[in-house]
Amino acid sequence: MIILETKDLKKYYGRGDTAVHALDGVDLQVENSQFVAVAGTSGSGKSTLLHLLGGLDRPTSGTVTVDGKEIFALKDEELTIFRRRKIGFVFQNYNLVPVLNVYENIVLPIQLDGNEPDKSYVDQIISTLGLESKLNNLPNNLSGGQQQRVAIARALASKPAIVLADEPTGNLDSRTSQDVMGLLKVTSEKFRQTIVMITHNEEIAQLADRIVRIEDGRIVGGARA
């Protein structure tokens, strides 16, 4: 089943002759429970693509369909709710709330949506990511790799349709990067979680199930599921 699809997706910054064609007609399909890396050099359009897949920005033209819903047909408020329910984000700089402990951070998006966490599912995620002994810690007392594991747990906990990861190992040393990548792969398999990760690092990209290559705002390899 296709869980994520873009059609002729374009994002231009500016107008006329000086416009930057950050994305220039992207057609992409991602199968449910796949772990996909989007790889490309700096300025190729990776962040622009990820922002559009997550509904954080609107395209110049084209569509993004997540779990059967064309997201840019939604009004801003509807899109905010859809994003909270259907998309988990993992950022390079973790984006944890410093005054909340690890457990509170993990269940925060579920509570913000007015729901109770599925305790057994959250417990499975916590144990898979090896965070059982850290649940009462504040993020500042954790290493970078541990903080990123918390961010991954938070992204997974609400069972989103897709997890979008923006250079998730960008702030980590190479050994910790390998650990975090291994955990992303394990969680994708164990929880049948679709993950789309952007990276400029070829070694990191190689650990995904599939590599989509982007150059100058166009997909040049791996576009089809």
Ligand SMILES: Nc1ncnc2c1ncn2[C@@H]1O[C@H](COP(=O)(O)OP(=O)(O)OP(=O)(O)O)[C@@H](O)[C@H]1O
């Ligand atoms: N807000 C903006 N205004 C104007 N141009 C932009 C804006 N955001 C991105 N761009 C341009 O769009 C192109 C694609 O940028 P994008 O950030 O998507 O690339 P990237 O592959 O994520 O790069 P990096 O790996 O360096 O983060 C680049 O030429 C960039 O300069």
